[in-house]
Amino acid sequence: MSDRTVTLTLPEATTLATSALLRAGASEALARSLARAVVDAEAAGKQAIGLAHLPDYLDALACGRIDGDAEPLITSPIPALVRCDCRGGIAQLGFDRAFDDLVAKASSFGVTLYASQNSFTTGELGWYAVRLAEAGLVALAATNGPALIAGGGSRKPIYCTNPLAFAAPRADGPPLLIDQASSATAFVKVRQAAERDEPIPEGWALDADGNPTTDPQAAIGGALLAFGGARGANIALMVEVLAAGLTGANWSLDAPDFRAGSDNPGAGLLIIAIAPQLVAGDFESRLARQLKRLSRDYGVHVPGEARQSARQRADSAGITLPVALFDSITSFRRR
Incomplete structure (x- = not known):
């Protein structure tokens, strides 16, 4: 430990996150699932949605936005469809519960759809897709959440950052993984800039009056912008239809804020899993x-x-956290 940072092994970081989640009111299953996902994001170099995002989950548990005892309801109305009602809990636990069945169904039928609703925000979307790719599947994932970005002529938030993630297995190497939001930047980056009192780049956000801004506080009270203007906004709309329309989840406009109140955002997650070996037997080598x-x-x-390189470094050297973040996680107590 230095004066400003703390270095932890991955098992130590997982224990830290699990213990804090249990204190916040999570069940053991929920705590284990969420701790794994958060630490995996941290180890993959996604610090903004890794342990820095954990206090959002802790506060949501303490305030009731996440039901810490929620047990996902998983059904399969037809063989190639897996549905999950997260019941006000987290998407990660539902995915963990359904994972083996999802892989088995995709391997048998060639294509399987996973549709999740009624959860808190999904965290690192690439985490879902890459796990399926590591099991030999091609995966496309889409998710939504509370409205954060403007688009399609609007100057008010109408979509979440609405990311897409795509992963595919390849021989003798890590999966191909593309994971990107429809917004010009992630909301957490704007919030971090606000905490540091630093300006944000032009083209990231609008203020509450719909004017371009480089003030992160004004951006938080306004709206993020889609990447590429109308093209990015069109992708956000496409993700909205996939993640909310097809799953029955809340539209972003109707999703409660993940940062305040006691209502779960009711986010949606849609995943298409494809068994490439049933289409092209040499897919991974090609x-x-x-x-x-x-x-x-x-x-x-x-x-x-x-x-993969970031994960290998984290496996050998551990992960480094600011002392303030480490202390806030360690000292968290349910109010």
Whole structure:
């Protein structure tokens, strides 16, 4: 421990997160599932949605936005569909509960749909897709949450950051993983800038009056912008239809704030899982050769490799947290 940081092994970080979640009112199953997801995000280099995001979950548990005792209801109305009602809990636990069945069904039928509703925000979306890719499946995931970004001519928040994640397995290497939001930046980055009293770049957000702003506090009270203008807003709308329309979850406009109050956001998560070996038996080796060619001959950055490198570093060197964050997690007590 230095004067400003604390270094933890991954098992120590998982114990830290699990203990805090239990104190906040989570069941053992919920605490284990969420701690794993949060620490995995941290180890993958996604600090903004890793342990820095844990206090949001802790506060949500303490205030009732997450039902700490919620047990997801998982059904399969037809063989190639898995539905999950998270019942006011977390998406991670529902996915953990359904994972083996989802993999088995996709491997048997070629394609399986996973539709989740009534959860808190989903955290790192790539975490869901890459786990399926590690099991040999191609996965496309979409999720929504409370309204944060403007789009389609609006100057008020109408969509969440509405990310898409895509993952595919390849031979002799980490899965290809693309995980990106429809917004120009993640909301947590704006909040972090506000905490540091630093300006944000132009093109990230609007203030409450709909004017462009570089003031993060004004942005928090206003709206984020979609990346690429109307094109990004169109993707946000597409994700909204997939994640809320098809799952029966709250539209972003109707989702309660994940930061305040006692109501669960009721977010949606839709995942399409495909068994590539049933379509093209040499898919993984073909993809590996193609990605190598793109990287070697054309200088293309291959998403997913940096995640694996970050995980390897975290496995050997641990993860480093600001003392203030470590103390806030360690000292958290349910009010």
